Amino acid sequence: MAAIRELAERLTDYLGEEQINQVRRAYFYAEQAHDGQRRKSGEPYVTHPLAVASILAEMNMDYQSLMAAMLHDVIEDTLVDKQALSDQFGDTVTGIVDGVSKLTHLHFETKAEAQAENFQKMVMAMAEDIRVILVKLGDRLHNMRTLGVMAPEKQRRIARETLDIYAPIASRLGMHDVHVELEDLAFRAYYPMRYKHIGRAVKQARGNRRDMIERIENTLTEALEREGLPAKVSGRQKHLYSIYRKMVTQKKSFAEIMDVFAFRIVTDKIDTCYRILGAVHNIYKPVPGRFKDYIAIPKANGYQSLHTDLFGARDITIEVQIRTQEMDEIANAGIASHSSYKASDNKASRIEGSYNRARQWVQGLLEMQKQAGSSMEFIENVKIDLFPDEVYLFTPKGRIFELPKGATPVDFAYAVHTDIGNSCVSCRINRRLAPLSTPLESGQTVEIITAPGAQPNTAWLNFVITGKARTNIRHFLKNKQRDESIALGRRLLNQFMASFGSSVEEIRAQSLASYLEENSLHDLDELLMEIGLGNRMAFMVAQRLQPANEEEAEQDAESPKRPLSISGSEGVVMTYARCCHPIPGDHILGHISSGRGIVVHREDCRNIHEFRQDPKKCVYLDWDRDVDDDFEVSLRIELASQRGIIASLATKVSAAGANIRRIDIDEKEARLSTVHLDISVRSRVHLARVMKRIRAIKSVNRILRA
Known part of the structure; x- marks a missing residue:
């Protein structure tokens, strides 16, 4: 009683009598709900929510946050349900309590995964009402102050979580006092001996x-x-x-x-x-x-x-x-200063600015959460954003962006807008063209150059550092792979269905529904995606889905009537084998690889021989008439060593309209060298022109396609 009276007196500094009475009523409700419950220390449980409310009162938090602090464990730890709480205290307070309440204990493979899932749900609650995180921080601060009664192993786990998540969030929301105390308390619990030594040294x-x-x-x-x-x-x-x-x-x-x-x-x-x-x-x-x-x-x-x-x-x-x-x-x-302030216009606008930045950050987290593939991927990206040494960058029009130290132009592009990040092709830093992987420094002006139809590159994941950029790139590539897998899966299934005189569009609904149910698939698109990725064999699926009145011999299905035409633009579900480097004009064969889709080989490649007789693993392919892409090919050139020979090779390749990707030189003898040349060409005819020009060099003895 003395503690609630003391809190009520403190609240008279900034709350009205009616609001203080509401806080007092929440306390008595919590006291009754937690009756008979005790903390590890032996104290009545209600001392914890009262202490959390006192912490928030020191920040001058509004009365609804204080009521939620009093009630934050009621739904989880007592027989009171959400509806009963809402009837008593309204939807706003109940919403904050529901956001703060510990989540239902789900079964995960690891504790880290459970923590990630819980944090992901907390972000969604924060997006509804930012006060959720303020009450949660008050709850964590009091738990850290009373951590000594816990077992050492549990102390270390809670301290690690505090250093990883809660202290950085307090810092990100500008709550310096809470941030510092959380860090020092967690440091004491996680490294007790180091804490003592440094504390003693600081005092001295x-x-x-x-x-x-x-x-x-x-x-x-x-x-x-x-x-x-x-x-x-x-x-x-x-x-x-x-x-x-x-x-x-x-x-x-x-x-x-x-x-x-x-x-x-x-x-x-x-x-x-x-x-x-x-x-x-x-x-x-x-x-x-x-x-x-x-x-x-x-x-x-x-x-x-x-x-x-x-x-x-x-x-x-x-x-x-x-x-x-x-x-x-x-x-x-x-941000706690936003909840209750009586200030001049200047101060109010400054506080409002701090609040808006916090809201913007939470909305960014929400966007990241929607596009993350899993809770572990999400929390990995959030941790990156929670530990920034910031750099301040300018757009050409003078707009300022804050990014973590080490951020690149791709990170900057996604910070400006997701669509700009997805379509960026190059950049200018201080008006000079620069690579997209360049680490940015404070004060630089960054201009992003975009192009219609441009797409994120998988290689960007090797150098981007912000969670937003990483999540959006992965999300785009995942969707792209899904769309390409479905398109390829449809073509593969149609190829084999044609052997039964049928097609994907003519599959009976009953046969399809039965197959999907047996294999735990949601719809036809998911089935086609599995086929496109190579996780299911189109030949076997076609056999199962053939019309009931068609009783074709199985061997007919094993030999599709037409090879599958490829154009080089199928994307990530079609890869070209590095052992034989197929190019348009080569006779080709496809090997279905689980998770990768189709791997294209030349027909004479040794690595494809074992699959040739297996219709489940092999797909007959040919080149589309309108192939408009560059393909890599390797050449082996034996030549007499002489000054300037590499320059001569480069000149001939360039004159033939090809690009050099890589060049290696092996010296066999003093005057004889072997050059391994990787170049990009459009077709066999183009390759022949390149080889003809290289043969014209006097010192070249022999040239072979590797």
């Missing part, structure tokens, strides 16, 4: 450095007073996990990190921030390249401040942050 170092800190603080304060600049100067302490992380990632010793003295200067308005910056640069010399203006260009989580590093006396480095009082409040509370 701060004692030794107290005089130096006071001297710098007084120097800064006096200088600002002389200039008539109102400001409060304070030493800024690094938290333990931050020190540990820098020691690991930057490979710095503890002494190197502690030799940096950090200060924060808080003032009244933006104009004064820049004047203070000039004043501190007059006292201490700035370190070149270490000034950052997060006021003009805020961080992705809404954080604003001026950062500068200074050379102090005795070779020490001084880090200074300069910000207004409003910026300081938003930096500490982040």
Whole structure:
């Protein structure tokens, strides 16, 4: 009772009497619902939701969030259901509670998969109401504060999850105070000995450095007073996990990190921030390249401040942050400051901006979640986005985008719009053409060049780093593969159905429904996709689906009436064997490979011989009349070594309208070399022209197609 009275008194600072009564009513309801339940520590269970509500009250959260905090475990841990809660407290509070409630325990292969699935569902709840994540963070913070009663193994698991997911989310939402406390509590639970050693060392170092800190603080304060600049100067302490992380990632010793003295200067308005910056640069010399203006260009989580590093006396480095009082409040509370504010128009717009960025981020997560192939793929991409060292980039029209460090033009294209990412073909960085794999740096202007009909490339997955780009590329390629597999599957099945005088369109509905049910397939498209990918044999499916009144001999089905024509544009479900490099004009045969579709070989290739007599594995193919693509082919050239021979080869190949893909040289003897040349050509006729030009070189003894 004393605790709820104390909370109610604290709420009078920013809530009305009626709203406080609603919070009080939620507490008494939770107390009754959890009656008889106790925590691991032995305390009544209701002390936990009350503590979570108190944490949110320190952030000045609205009364509905506080009510949801009181009730957040009621649906899961008591006999009260969602409808009963809704009848008592309304849909808004119940919606937040439902989003925060622990999810039904599903059966997964691994704990990581269960965690990923739960986080995926939490994102969907966040999209409905952003307050879900704020209540969840309050819940996690109190659980971390009381983690000591748990078994060591469980402490480590919860601490790891906090470092991986919850602390980064708090940081991403600009909630600095919550982020720091979660990290330090998780660090203590996960690495107890390291936490003790660093804590002891920090305490000792701060004692030794107290005089130096006071001297710098007084120097800064006096200088600002002389200039008539109102400001409060304070030493800024690094938290333990931050020190540990820098020691690991930057490979710095503890002494190197502690030799940096950090200060924060808080003032009244933006104009004064820049004047203070000039004043501190007059006292201490700035370190070149270490000034950052997060006021003009805020961080992705809404954080604003001026950062500068200074050379102090005795070779020490001084880090200074300069910000207004409003910026300081938003930096500490982040999005939580949006829930309940009574502020000037400027402050309100700044808080609104922070809130909108958070909403935008959550909507981006939701889009990513819809296109992810699995919960594990989704959480892998989210973790990438949760640990950004940001770079700030500009469009040619001056629009600013924040991306993680190491992002490429493809990441930038997807950040602008998914359609631009899907159709980008090249880029200009600071008006110069550059490869799409180039890592971008802050301040660069990036122009994306698109082309109609362009498509994402599988190779992009090797260098993109943002979750949005990775998810959209995979989603596009997956859909493309599905469409191409269905089209190829239809052609293959039609080829064999023709042997029975039938076609896919003439399959009886009853026969198809029976086959689909027996094989646990949803529809005809799924069956065709399985055939196109090589997971089911068109020959066997055709036998099963032939019309009942047609009793053709099986051997007729084994020999399709017409070979399948290919044009080279079938996409990812049609691959060309690297052992024999077939090109238009070659006699070809197809081998059906599970998961890959059709692998095309030349008829005389040794690797296809074992499949020739097996109709289940082999498909007869020919080239379409209108093949308009380049195909790779390998040449083996024996020649006399002489200066400039490679240049001569390149000139001849280029003159014949072909491109060199790769070139290797083996020296057999002092004056005789073998050149292995991979080139791209359009057909056998084109290849013959290339070989004729190469033979014309005097030093070439012999040329063979490998």
